Amino acid sequence: MHADLLLHGALVLDGTGAAPIRRDIAIVGDRISEVRISEGAHTAADSIDLTALVLAPGFIDIHTHSDVSLLHDSAGESKVLQGVTTEVLGNCGFSAFPVGPGPRHVANLTAHLGRLGDAPTEIGWTGLDAYGAALGPLALNVATLVGHGALRIAAMDDPYGPATPQDVAAMARLLDEALAAGAYGMSTGLTHTPSSYAPAPEIEALAAVAARHGALYATHARAVAGGEFAAVDEALGAAGRTGVRLQYSHLALNEPANWGRHADALRRFETATASGLDAGFDVYPYDASSSALIQYLPEWVQKDPAGADRRRALAAIGEGWYGGIPWHWDRVTISDAADPALVGLTLGQIADLWGRSPEEVVLDLCAAPDGGSAQAVLHYRREEDVRAFLSHPLAVVGSDGNAVPVAGRGKPHPRSFGTFPRVLGRYVRERGDLALADAVRRMTSAPADRLGLADRGRIRAGAVADLVAFDPETISDRATFTEPRQAPAGVALTIVSGRVVARDGKVGAERPGKVLRRG
Known part of the structure; x- marks a missing residue:
């Protein structure tokens, strides 16, 4: 058979966790047509020699926040x-949809995003189809969940308070429509x-949909102070x-009092799945988290930081984040802000620079006109917990990051920039926490199965030709907390729908990505 693209001689990891085997992969159109013994005698319009590399299914990042970043750069x-x-x-x-009627709903969703x-x-769309069109030609595929925050904003005149039964019914209707249109699920x-x-x-009414x-x-x-394990129980209870x-997102222990207690969290998942519950979790391989700084304010302050009673707000911030986790001002670094001079500084350093208390720094950053977009990195985790969660059989890999240009603000x-190479370099090759084939499974077929992506995540005849070739001896992350904007080492080739989108550290002009739909 004549192929459009022949990947010759690769050591193939098929994504199932099976041992690697030397094979040729023939691609016709956007599909794998054959997986065959490497003989070097096949014909193809284009052929790439991968004899020094591992070939795996393309990685599926099950937890990202690229909803807006891909609108800006596809x-x-x-x-x-x-x-x-x-x-x-x-x-x-x-999520970027659904969008409620009228400018107030649009303004609320814009601020939320x-x-x-x-x-x-x-925002010129209301649902998944128009949002997908707004994304434009993509280099990689996207699948999307429906965000509960977006549902509240679309269904309620004031989403920052209790929902009436009518509000919950409206959210359920919007969720039902989005799932029927091809969304893969819901998130909170x-x-x-x-x-x-x-x-x-309210959550369970929507989970039932x-x-x-x-x-x-x-x-x-x-997550609230003293409640990390109760949060796991609530999620498992809703599923039950x-x-x-x-899918429990980015499992971690952020509260210092709980550092090292990974077994207490994992036991809950093990008990639930042993009873028949379909549950799992995703992990990213770093001992620090990141989010909008405003997330760490009390709810009533988050709603309107500029208009909140200042003395009361400062007192509440001083009590700790998530209602009582103690602030260590040197553990929280600003990663993005309207003032670029603040980027890379800790809250303690900014307090010294401004001559104000750290509590005032937090409130003033969040109360600025674009304060909701100020981002922070929090070093509130332990490596031993990361390793235990990542190596657990129920874990899959998800970055919790954004698809962005390497050069940027x-x-x-x-x-x-480095989640997947870091797993393969640090936790497979260097630490031996995972076998290579199993690590690849956690990035490919396992997240595909969690989502219901039947034709991706495995190398087999008939599957979509989403593939990655890498050198297992050199693959590694080069992004650091002080210099994060660095591409990884050791990734030779990324193929989407049978077309090469990146080679040797450079993204090409091909844009074969699709907005995927469930069902």
Whole structure:
């Protein structure tokens, strides 16, 4: 058979966790047509010699926040250069749709999406189809969840408070429409307003809609001081009562009192899955987190930092974030802000620079006109917990990062530039926490199965030709917290739908990515 593209002699990891085997991969159109013994005698319009490399399915990043960044730059450079071929949007309660009627709904959603680091310049869509069209030609694929925050904003005149039964019914209707249009599930962000205002019955009413569609429920759980394990229990309880497939987002222990207690969290998932619950979690391989700084304010201050009673707000901030986790001002670094001179400084350093208390710095940064987009990196985790979560059988890899240009403003968390190579370099090759084939499975077939992507995540005849070739001896992340905007080493080739989108550290002009739809 004559192929459009022949990948010759690669050591193939098929994504299932099976041992590698030397094979040729023939691609016709956007599909793998054959996986055959490497003989060197096949014909193709184009042929690439991969005898020194491992070939794997393209990585599926199950947890991203590229909803806005891909509107601004469709190349997705920081992810494509890692070998990511599919981004899953709509996490942590954020999504670009649905959009409610009228300018107030649009303004609320625009401000909400700004917490991802950058707001859309204009929202000219209402649902998935028009949003997908607005994304334009993409270098990589996207699949999207529906954010609970976006549902509240679309359904409620005031999403920052209790929802009436009519409001919940309206959210359920919007979610049902989005899932019918091809969204892959729903997400909550229960430390982000307005999602955080929802009690358990509201969440479960919407999770039941996802369950009826056979869709995923991904949750950024309701973490409060002293409540990290209760947050796991709440998420598992919702799944148990509704039958929804649960994806627990970026499992971690952020509270110093809980550092080292990974077994207490993992035991909960093990007990739940042993009883028949369909639950798993994703992890990114860093001992620091990142988010909009405003997330760490009390709900009532998040709603209007500039208009909040200042004395009361400062007192509440001083009590700790998430209601009592103690601030260590040298552990929190500003990664993006309207004033570029603040980027890379800790809250303590800014307090010294401004001659104000750190509490005032936090409030003033968030109360600025674009303060909702100020981003911070928090060094509140331990490596031992990261390693335990990452190596657990229920774990898959998700970056919690954005697809962005490598060159750009700010110093974002390095997860946007190095998550997948870091797993393969640090935790496979250097530390031996994972076998190479199993690590690849956690980045390919396992997230595909969680989402329901039937024709991706595996190298087999008939599958979509989303692929990555890398050198297992050199693959590594080069992004650091001080210099994050660096592409990884050792990723030779990224292929989306049978077309080469990146080679040897450079993204080309091809834009074969698709907006994927469930069902």
